[in-house]
Amino acid sequence: xxxxxxxxxxxxxxxxxxxxxxxxxxxxxxxxxxxxxxxxxxxxxxxxxxxxxxxxxxxxxxxxxxxxxxxxxxxxxxxxxxxxxxxxxxxxxxxxxxxxxxxxxxxxxxxxxxxxxxxxxxxxxxxxxxxxxxxxxxxxxxxxxxxxxxxxxxxxxxxxxxxxxxxxxxxxxxxxxxxxxxxxxxxxxxxxxxxxxxxxxxxxxxxxxxxxxxxxxxxxxxxxxxxxxxxxxxxxxxxxxxxxxxxxxxxxxxxxxxxxxx
Amino acid sequence: xxxxxxxxxxxxxxxxxxxxxxxxxxxxxxxxxxxxxxxxxxxxxxxxxxxxxxxxxxxxxxxxxxxxxxxxxxxxxxxxxxxxxxxxxxxxxxxxxxxxxxxxxxxxxxxxxxxxxxxxxxxxxxxxxxxxxxxxxxxxxxxxxxxxxxxxxxxxxxxxxxxxxxxxxxxxxxxxxxxxxxxxxxxxxxxxxxxxxxxxxxxxxxxxxxxxxxxxxxxxxxxxxxxxxxxxxxxxxxxxxxxxxxxxxxxxxxxxxxxxxxxxxxxxxxxxxxxxxxxxxxxxxxxxxxxxxxxxxxxxxxxxxxxxxxxxxxxxxxxxxxxxxxxxxxxxxxxxxxxxxxxxxxxxxxxxxxxxxxxxxxxxxxxxxxxxxxxxxxxxxxxxxxxxxxxxxxxxxxxxxxxxxxxxxxxxxxxxxxxxxxxxxx
Amino acid sequence: xxxxxxxxxxxxxxxxxxxxxxxxxxxxxxxxxxxxxxxxxxxxxxxxxxxxxxxxxxxxxxxxxxxxxxxxxxxxxxxxxxxxxxxxxxxxxxxxxxxxxxxxxxxxxxxxxxxxxxxxxxxxxxxxxxxxxxxxxxxxxxxxxxxxxxxxxxxxxxxxxxxxxxxxxxxxxxxxxxxxxxxx
Numbered sequence: 001x002x003x004x005x006x007x008x009x010x011x012x013x014x015x016x017x018x019x020x021x022x023x024x025x026x027x028x029x030x031x032x033x034x035x036x037x038x039x040x041x042x043x044x045x046x047x048x049x050x051x052x053x054x055x056x057x058x059x060x061x062x063x064x065x066x067x068x069x070x071x072x073x074x075x076x077x078x079x080x081x082x083x084x085x086x087x088x089x090x091x092x093x094x095x096x097x098x099x100x101x102x103x104x105x106x107x108x109x110x111x112x113x114x115x116x117x118x119x120x121x122x123x124x125x126x127x128x129x130x131x132x133x134x135x136x137x138x139x140x141x142x143x144x145x146x147x148x149x150x151x152x153x154x155x156x157x158x159x160x161x162x163x164x165x166x167x168x169x170x171x172x173x174x175x176x177x178x179x180x181x182x183x184x185x186x187x188x189x190x191x192x193x194x195x196x197x198x199x200x201x202x203x204x205x206x207x208x209x210x211x212x213x214x215x216x217x218x219x220x221x222x223x224x225x226x227x228x229x230x231x232x233x234x235x236x237x238x239x240x241x242x243x244x245x246x247x248x249x250x251x252x253x254x255x256x257x258x259x260x261x262x
Numbered sequence: 263x264x265x266x267x268x269x270x271x272x273x274x275x276x277x278x279x280x281x282x283x284x285x286x287x288x289x290x291x292x293x294x295x296x297x298x299x300x301x302x303x304x305x306x307x308x309x310x311x312x313x314x315x316x317x318x319x320x321x322x323x324x325x326x327x328x329x330x331x332x333x334x335x336x337x338x339x340x341x342x343x344x345x346x347x348x349x350x351x352x353x354x355x356x357x358x359x360x361x362x363x364x365x366x367x368x369x370x371x372x373x374x375x376x377x378x379x380x381x382x383x384x385x386x387x388x389x390x391x392x393x394x395x396x397x398x399x400x401x402x403x404x405x406x407x408x409x410x411x412x413x414x415x416x417x418x419x420x421x422x423x424x425x426x427x428x429x430x431x432x433x434x435x436x437x438x439x440x441x442x443x444x445x446x447x448x449x450x451x452x453x454x455x456x457x458x459x460x461x462x463x464x465x466x467x468x469x470x471x472x473x474x475x476x477x478x479x480x481x482x483x484x485x486x487x488x489x490x491x492x493x494x495x496x497x498x499x500x501x502x503x504x505x506x507x508x509x510x511x512x513x514x515x516x517x518x519x520x521x522x523x524x525x526x527x528x529x530x531x532x533x534x535x536x537x538x539x540x541x542x543x544x545x546x547x548x549x550x551x552x553x554x555x556x557x558x559x560x561x562x563x564x565x566x567x568x569x570x571x572x573x574x575x576x577x578x579x580x581x582x583x584x585x586x587x588x589x590x591x592x593x594x595x596x597x598x599x600x601x602x603x604x605x606x607x608x609x610x611x612x613x614x615x616x617x618x619x620x621x622x623x624x625x626x627x628x629x630x631x632x633x634x635x636x637x638x639x640x641x642x643x644x645x646x647x648x649x650x651x652x653x654x655x656x657x658x659x660x661x662x663x664x665x666x667x668x669x670x671x672x673x674x675x676x677x678x679x680x681x682x683x684x685x686x687x688x
Numbered sequence: 689x690x691x692x693x694x695x696x697x698x699x700x701x702x703x704x705x706x707x708x709x710x711x712x713x714x715x716x717x718x719x720x721x722x723x724x725x726x727x728x729x730x731x732x733x734x735x736x737x738x739x740x741x742x743x744x745x746x747x748x749x750x751x752x753x754x755x756x757x758x759x760x761x762x763x764x765x766x767x768x769x770x771x772x773x774x775x776x777x778x779x780x781x782x783x784x785x786x787x788x789x790x791x792x793x794x795x796x797x798x799x800x801x802x803x804x805x806x807x808x809x810x811x812x813x814x815x816x817x818x819x820x821x822x823x824x825x826x827x828x829x830x831x832x833x834x835x836x837x838x839x840x841x842x843x844x845x846x847x848x849x850x851x852x853x854x855x856x857x858x859x860x861x862x863x864x865x866x867x868x869x870x871x872x
Contacts, residue, residue: 234524
């Protein structure tokens, strides 16, 4: 009886192994697009912080390249203090935008220049307008892009730098582009970045890789503006908890010594 | 008036209150020298109090989040992001709540499997166990509705898929689904009622927990050897012994919890839920939160060619879809019958090696079901899901009743103190 | 014999002290932890960053002509801004010596005498006084008049007659470059 059960158990473990190996195979075959290569990011790890200079360059890339189609709805101008802009700079950015406000005393809407509390302007009034101008596909909002895709920052970077000529035999339909890392490979967005496509104010050479790195750093910040505070607070909390738990462990030992004597 | 009530405690203020509201003797009866607890409880017995504390954390963080959340399809997603960005410590409170859900299920699942291993459902603790199953069901309902509130893609499509289950009910199914939705799809009305019920359900859980603890305190805790305490030798007062032990366990638990909150806050989540709900675009594959995956796998195992469905009379009376729905609910409700399915007169699996082995296989089976639940229901995954689903029910309906009645258990020690002394010597 | 007994007692005493120290330390650390945890849950009810961002507002005074008033919304309340004429300034200053229920000089209330800036909420029970728009009743003192319970304010926004206890409050404001003023 015991033997049979042992066999049953072995069989079960074998099955589990099969399940796990299928899992590995599945992620290779099912995803089609290769796994985006791991990049080094300033915001990685327990002590990661945002590279503010890169994030500011990334903001420039966003404004000059992405903002034509992609909104950044969750970000107000005032938030930009988080990547090191001063109040004056933020006011100046905001003042460049026109905001429809109102209604005034006559019931009319009016235009005014933006203030730091205003959101970054969206390129389209609504999704329908966005789709109409982009071959029927709505360019997604970028505020949470790094959190909203499997692979996060690495994926967004791989996508931005992953435009190639299609392999022979693959037909790219009108209005589409071939991207190694996009699931299904045919992406509606044409390659957005080009060498020297922007001229960096700080003189950094604007290669595609550099721009992708900068804009991904910027988007890492838009997705998780709380990250630096979160990680530094987390360290303090964990240190506290380790000390407190060690003390509780001692207390438990001391109290239970009494139990053994009872 | 046989005893002078004002003499009971040393502190006169305490006595003054005690005479009018006997809250101190109540506390003493539930925690102090008047509540004897088996002295051999191991660390698996920490998970009950951990579950209670997690429930408290969820209540507090949830009430706070509700102060900032807007239950409207146009604003829900943005209001959550406003919490993350603009509300003071909003990101912290939201991540505590979000990860707290997963922590709650981890703790409760360990608590349940501890009960299964040590036979904690045996007489006279049947009602205690059944109340626990009802708590699990209430938790599931709460978690499901809570996941809808951020109004991301997974929120929306998860809600759509799960509410659609009820359409499998013959004749009235569609009417029930429309009633649940308050419309013809998951929409604003659905979001509002889910918010209302998500706020209500935790208090129902608190009520069930009170009953659960009340029932626990009648016969006290089960223990690793499953022999109830007989003499004072076998017990310790809950306070201070188990309060300090529980506090130490709490410290370890909080370290794990804090790690996820601060360093991997989205580990248990789905990236798709950071995309605002869009009723016109379905995500590539819809997966529920990890704690539902085993049940999701059971739900999806029932296809028309699944032998449990195809070769049994079930197929004459219902669709495969309905069979899947019934199986999913049955997989939890069957646990209610554990006290009677297990016919052994020895509780703890420590003295039932064969039964213990099947326990571990069952646990592994549940893990595999969970993995299957996260994969697309096709090809090999479907077959593995169907096999493990069959085994799940076979364990509860065949293996447990048979093994518990046929296996000759080892003889447990005479008493808790005898067991403790023998391990101390050995 | 008695010596060993004594040292055993001493040892016990010492251990008790050590134990008490451990218990106290743990309790104190725990209390600190609970207090620190409580703060985020309290602070979340304070104004959020987006609310604070709107706690000050900038107004361009250029388009307001002499003798005209405008109303702007600041922190959810109306703020009256009046471009006073020289007669109005004189009249307000002349009243500095009148019998005021809440004595304040006009110079205290209007840093730049041309501009009177004040929160337009009656200090009695929170109604919005009339008189900021042309054609509205201005009350017996030619300033503002609260229709709810008949409080009369003068050209400096000071309470002169009626149930209101204090003058219309002057918010914190600074004149920025040119014709802009920042309220709050």
